[in-house]
Amino acid sequence: MPQKFYHDDPEWADIEPIAQDDGPHPLAAIAYTDEYSEAMGYLRAAMAKNEFSERVLGLTEHIIGLNAAHYTVWLYRAKTLETLNADLKQEIAWLNPTALSHLKNYQIWHHRQTIIEKLGSPEGESDFISTMLEQDTKNYHVWSYRQWLVQRFGLYTEEELNWTESMIEEDVRNNSAWNHRWFLVFGVPRDGREVDEYTVQREIAYVQEAIRKAPQNQSPWNYLRGIFKQTKRSTEDLKTFALEFANVNKPDDIFSSHALDVLADIYAEEQKKDEAKKALDLLATKFDPIRANYWNYRKVLLDQPEVAA
Amino acid sequence: MASAQDPTSQTPSSRLEETLSTSARVEELSDSDYEEMETLTRHEEANQAYLKSITSPIEDLLDTASSEVQDETLRAVMPFLIGNPNDFDLNSYGLPTLQREKHVKFLKQSLGPFPPQFAAMDASRPWVVYWCMQGLTALGQDISEYSDRVVSTFSSAQHPEGGFGGGHGQLPHLAATYAAILSLVIVGTEEAYASINRQTMYSYLGRMKQVDGGFTMSPNGEEDIRGAFCALVALSLLNLPLELPPDAPARQHGLTSFLDNLGEWVSRCQTYEGGISAAPGNEAHGAYAFCGLGCLSIMGPPKDTINKWLDVPALINWLNSRQSCPEGGFHGRGNKLVDGCYSHWVGGCWALVEAAAGKGIWNRAALGRYILSAAQFKKGGLVDKPGKRPDAYHTCYNLAGLSWAQYDWKYEKSEGERGELDAPYHWQLDGEYTEDVVWDNGDMVNRVHPVFVVPFGKAESCRKWFEEQTWSSKGTG
Numbered sequence: 001m002p003q004k005f006y007h008d009d010p011e012w013a014d015i016e017p018i019a020q021d022d023g024p025h026p027l028a029a030i031a032y033t034d035e036y037s038e039a040m041g042y043l044r045a046a047m048a049k050n051e052f053s054e055r056v057l058g059l060t061e062h063i064i065g066l067n068a069a070h071y072t073v074w075l076y077r078a079k080t081l082e083t084l085n086a087d088l089k090q091e092i093a094w095l096n097p098t099a100l101s102h103l104k105n106y107q108i109w110h111h112r113q114t115i116i117e118k119l120g121s122p123e124g125e126s127d128f129i130s131t132m133l134e135q136d137t138k139n140y141h142v143w144s145y146r147q148w149l150v151q152r153f154g155l156y157t158e159e160e161l162n163w164t165e166s167m168i169e170e171d172v173r174n175n176s177a178w179n180h181r182w183f184l185v186f187g188v189p190r191d192g193r194e195v196d197e198y199t200v201q202r203e204i205a206y207v208q209e210a211i212r213k214a215p216q217n218q219s220p221w222n223y224l225r226g227i228f229k230q231t232k233r234s235t236e237d238l239k240t241f242a243l244e245f246a247n248v249n250k251p252d253d254i255f256s257s258h259a260l261d262v263l264a265d266i267y268a269e270e271q272k273k274d275e276a277k278k279a280l281d282l283l284a285t286k287f288d289p290i291r292a293n294y295w296n297y298r299k300v301l302l303d304q305p306e307v308a309a
Numbered sequence: 310m311a312s313a314q315d316p317t318s319q320t321p322s323s324r325l326e327e328t329l330s331t332s333a334r335v336e337e338l339s340d341s342d343y344e345e346m347e348t349l350t351r352h353e354e355a356n357q358a359y360l361k362s363i364t365s366p367i368e369d370l371l372d373t374a375s376s377e378v379q380d381e382t383l384r385a386v387m388p389f390l391i392g393n394p395n396d397f398d399l400n401s402y403g404l405p406t407l408q409r410e411k412h413v414k415f416l417k418q419s420l421g422p423f424p425p426q427f428a429a430m431d432a433s434r435p436w437v438v439y440w441c442m443q444g445l446t447a448l449g450q451d452i453s454e455y456s457d458r459v460v461s462t463f464s465s466a467q468h469p470e471g472g473f474g475g476g477h478g479q480l481p482h483l484a485a486t487y488a489a490i491l492s493l494v495i496v497g498t499e500e501a502y503a504s505i506n507r508q509t510m511y512s513y514l515g516r517m518k519q520v521d522g523g524f525t526m527s528p529n530g531e532e533d534i535r536g537a538f539c540a541l542v543a544l545s546l547l548n549l550p551l552e553l554p555p556d557a558p559a560r561q562h563g564l565t566s567f568l569d570n571l572g573e574w575v576s577r578c579q580t581y582e583g584g585i586s587a588a589p590g591n592e593a594h595g596a597y598a599f600c601g602l603g604c605l606s607i608m609g610p611p612k613d614t615i616n617k618w619l620d621v622p623a624l625i626n627w628l629n630s631r632q633s634c635p636e637g638g639f640h641g642r643g644n645k646l647v648d649g650c651y652s653h654w655v656g657g658c659w660a661l662v663e664a665a666a667g668k669g670i671w672n673r674a675a676l677g678r679y680i681l682s683a684a685q686f687k688k689g690g691l692v693d694k695p696g697k698r699p700d701a702y703h704t705c706y707n708l709a710g711l712s713w714a715q716y717d718w719k720y721e722k723s724e725g726e727r728g729e730l731d732a733p734y735h736w737q738l739d740g741e742y743t744e745d746v747v748w749d750n751g752d753m754v755n756r757v758h759p760v761f762v763v764p765f766g767k768a769e770s771c772r773k774w775f776e777e778q779t780w781s782s783k784g785t786g
Contacts, residue, residue, distance in 0.1 A: 020477050023461035028430070028437040029422045036428050044478035067428045072479040075529060110531045137374065138645065140587070140594065147590045173375035175643035179592040182581050188590040189577050214369035218630060219643050226581030229623075257365060261626070290363040290634040290672055294625070297670045 471513030522570025652710020
């Protein structure tokens with residue numbers, strides 16, 4: 001891209017740029033290019049006089065092209081767009097390729113959220129997010145943005161659930177996809193959402209099938225345990241299921257350390273301390289020895305009912 | 310057991326077996342003489358035996374994108390856990406010694422100046438200064454030669470309306486504010502403390518407070534749990550009032566204190582997995598877990614606040630699951646890869662959790678192994694994982710992680726209040742960790758404050774200085 005300067009641009013002749021003042025011998029100083037340095041000088045000057053204009057939009061676009069991780073420039077751009085009552089669809093059209101070329105950037109997502117909030121419509125957003133996630137299936141900012149979008153526009157739909165399911169089908173170990181599913185079905189922690197029995201049964205069946213594909217995958221186990229905890233149901237079914245993968249009396253026939261963990265919890269609840277200890281011992285000595293300290297701590301808790309409760 | 314494949318047919322883990330037989334070991338030994346080879350072999354054998362002893366025999370056969378990148382990671386990490394590809398001196402446990410001088414040199418270089426292609430760092434310069442100052446002090450360096458420069462660097466980043474930005478003319482941001490304050494706390498001179506404008510800071514923090522209890526990072530910026538933690542760090546260290554400033558927008562909705570709805574908000578960030586997310590509904594994540602626990606540990610004694618606002622057994626289960634096996638280092642989320650920065654983000658959660666739930670819950674030795682064996686870069690600086698380049702961020706947080714492994718902490722609420730948000734000034738060293746250690750005296754780093762992540766003692770001095778200043782919300786200094 002050709003360099004762009006402002007000092008000989010008649011459109012900017014009225015602006016006296018403000019040079020960066022870092023004091024003497026600054027630490028972590030950057031030898032900026034002349035182009036970046038000058039553009040920032042004009043932005044500081046525009047910000048100092050609270051200018052929100054078309055030319056400021058051009059200037060912020062220019063600087064974002066040079067440094068997309070510059071939150072100040074994004075925030076000032078958002079305010080300029082708002083003040084000018086600018087065409088926000090055009091802004092989204094510009095943002096799409098910008099986001100794709102800066103996958104790890106996080107200011108972009110907050111900016112996008114601000115724009116979509118103002119536009120008041122989620123149209124096209126799900127597709128765009130899916131494109132982003134194809135590049136980076138566990139991108140935290142993209143998933144968080146999707147959660148915001150669902151919440152803001154009430155997109156708790158069959159379509160959203162199916163899409164999430166396709167992400168899980170693609171990689172049953174994608175914990176971000178499991179979290180999104182939880183968010184869709186069970187909502188935000190402590191918001192007291194009621195989930196009907198049909199849905200709960202559907203979720204239990206779905207997650208159990210996922211566990212059978214790879215029993216040592218913790219993501220669906222956490223989901224399954226979460227369901228039992230959230231809906232406060234009897235753990236009898238959970239126990240039956242976990243026993244498919246681990247039996248504390250058959251230590252040569254154990255297929256999942258997470259099943260042992262679940263069993264240890266349930267036995268503790270049932271006051272079957274010896275069985276719980278067997279599960280924890282198997283974890284500490286053979287099936288998850290790197291966490292031996294933790295499993296032994298859980299054993300100690302078994303004998304302190306007031307703490308374990 | 311319909312479709313679960315039998316994992317016992319591959320005992321011990323085929324991944325481990327595969328890596329044990331790679332050529333890295335042979336190359337390592339190729340130009341050593343017989344006596345050295347004997348020594349190396351003994352260490353390698355010991356390391357192999359250790360790795361087998363902590364590896365679970367269970368492994369699923371199903372391949373997905375997650376297991377593929379995990380296998381790749383193991384191929385990169387294992388040669389470092391077994392042998393010594395960097396040719397470092399070994400300590401008495403047969404692991405690489407802490408490469409102190411090389412890391413010091415690396416951090417000093419990381420203070421700049423930087424060439425033009427580093428422009429992307431323009432908004433993160435306060436972080437770079439903090440990571441370098443914290444890293445250098447963890448390594449036992451006297452940083453007084455930088456004192457004046459730290460103060461002058463940040464004075465131009467302080468915003469006229471309060472808080473610090475990434476640099477001159479940038480909008481205030483709570484991450485920059487956090488990094489700037491901590492850097493000035495590490496410098497610890499009166500000049501450094503006095504350079505912070507408490508009055509405008511107070512007003513800025515008031516503008517960040519949200520009705521739901523959380524904090525935004527910047528004006529009209531994102532609201533996440535970093536905001537809550539960074540704001541409380543500032544309020545506590547600068548001994549600011551808890552009462553919201555008169556012009557705080559949240560006041561219009563009936564809030565009167567910085568702490569209003571905050572415990573509830575943090576609590577809503579704990580997910581069904583037991584970990585803590587950036588904001589309610591997001592995925593549990595190691596770095597946000599530290600922010601959440603740090604925030605609660607400033608609000609009050611961890612035993613009270615953590616137990617009050619979080620499901621602690623679920624939290625401990627989740628935190629423990631973050632230790633990668635057999636790597637020993639931590640990852641940030643379920644089914645993600647080990648990364649040296651989580652040596653701190655997850656490792657740092659333990660002192661806070663142990664103060665709330667009891668000690669001896671996690672594996673310090675395994676973390677120490679990962680940091681010493683796999684996270685030290687040949688030419689200095691520490692890394693995410695072998696094959697990655699070092700940077701100040703990974704250097705700072707691996708070294709902090711080493712400190713969490715090496716020291717025990719206790720929280721003792723003494724008699725007498727020191728004012729608002731004084732909870733984080735009651736930590737005491739509970740000695741060095743001595744069981745199953747894998748480091749010698751020469752590998753020890755300095756003590757780090759469990760909440761503030763600055764040299765222990767520095768936060769206390771800062772708070773004390775501000776307690777002695779008279780407060781006026783309309784004052785000038």
